[in-house]
Amino acid sequence: MNIILLGPPGAGKGTQALRLVQERGMVQLSTGDMLREARTSGSEMGKKVAAVMDAGQLVTDEIVIGLIEEKIQAGNAAGFIFDGFPRTLGQADALNELLSRNDVQLDAVVQLEVDDETLVKRIVNRAAEAAAAGKPVRADDNEESVKIRLMEYYKKTSPLIGYYYARGELRTVDGLQDVERVASDVAKALG
Numbered sequence: 001m002n003i004i005l006l007g008p009p010g011a012g013k014g015t016q017a018l019r020l021v022q023e024r025g026m027v028q029l030s031t032g033d034m035l036r037e038a039r040t041s042g043s044e045m046g047k048k049v050a051a052v053m054d055a056g057q058l059v060t061d062e063i064v065i066g067l068i069e070e071k072i073q074a075g076n077a078a079g080f081i082f083d084g085f086p087r088t089l090g091q092a093d094a095l096n097e098l099l100s101r102n103d104v105q106l107d108a109v110v111q112l113e114v115d116d117e118t119l120v121k122r123i124v125n126r127a128a129e130a131a132a133a134g135k136p137v138r139a140d141d142n143e144e145s146v147k148i149r150l151m152e153y154y155k156k157t158s159p160l161i162g163y164y165y166a167r168g169e170l171r172t173v174d175g176l177q178d179v180e181r182v183a184s185d186v187a188k189a190l191g
Contacts, residue, residue, distance in 0.1 A: 001024075001026070001078070001079040001107045001108070001190060002079045002080045002081075002082075002099070002104060002105060002106050002107050003020075003026075003079070003080075003081055003082070003106070003107055003108045003109065003110060003190065004081075004082040004085075004086070004106065004108075004109040004110070004164070005017055005081060005082070005083050005110055005112065006109055006110065006111045006112070006157070006160060006161065006164075007111055007112035007113070007114065007175060008114065008116075008119055008149075008150055008153045008154075008157075009119070009123065009146065009149045009150065009153065010114070010119045010120075010122050010123040010126070010146070011112040011113075011114045011119065011175045012112050012114075012175050012179070012182060013083055013084075013112060014030075014083065015179060015182075016110075016112065016182060016183060016186050017030070017081045017083045019183050019186075020081055020186070021081070024078050024079075025076075025077075025078035026076070026078045026079045026080060026081050027071065027076040027078070027079070027080050027081070028080075028081045028083055029068055029071055029080050029081060029082050029083065029085070030083045030084055031064055031067075031068075031083075031084045031085045032084060034064075034067045034068070034071065035049055035053070035059055035064075035067070038067055039053060045063070045066055045067060045070065048063055049063060049067075061088075061090065061091055061094055064085060064091075065091075065094050065095070065098055068082075068085065068095070068098060069098050069101075069102065072098070072099075072102050072104055073102060079107070082095070086160060087156055087157045087160075088156050088157070088159075088160075089159055089160065089163060092160055092163055092164075106169060107169075107190070108169055108171050108189060108190055108191075109160075109164040109169045109170050109171065110171050110172075110173055110186055110189050110190070111161055111164075111170060111171070111172045111173065112173055112175035112182070113172050113173065113174055113175055113176075114175040114176050115176070116150055118176055119146070119150065120143055120146050120147065120150075123141050123146045124141065124142065124143055124146065126141065127141035127142065171189035171190075172189075173185040173186055173189055
């Protein structure tokens with residue numbers, strides 16, 4: 001089974017992806033993780049990634065698609081979780097082409113739905129708890145940065161909700177529930 005997890009920052013995508021990895025053996029394809037891994041790999045693609053990142057530029061969609069394609073071609077019988085990709089309609093089209101080219105099917109797009117006010121509180125509280133426990137805190141886990149990240153999400157990523165709904169692939173889960181309930185609803189959405 002191959003799925004996309006959609007939702008704004010702090011919606012719980014990472015938490016639910018980790019559960020699916022542990023419970024179903026799926027492979028989480030997190031673009032951030034893949035870029036960091038490629039950067040230090042020494043491969044041709046890794047050298048491209050390092051050069052772009054070292055120049056302080058954003059990695060192109062073409063490079064990200066190349067990294068995803070390498071992972072898909074390596075295979076995983078339990079399927080893939082696309083986490084943090086696609087973020088735009090152009091990326092969604094590119095992902096569709098990649099999947100088609102590799103004879104891989106997208107089974108579902110699970111949207112974790114949460115309201116903004118709760119999200120901001122969740123992220124700010126998460127940062128405060130991490131700081132209190134002596135754990136590292138993301139520099140952008142503060143109210144102002146979260147609001148900026150949400151605006152970026154609504155401008156670029158939220159159009160994907162309508163896109164995947166029109167394709168009949170969208171499943172919506174209430175992301176405000178406790179982690180166990182969200183996991184149960186995600187499992188139901190995946191069938």
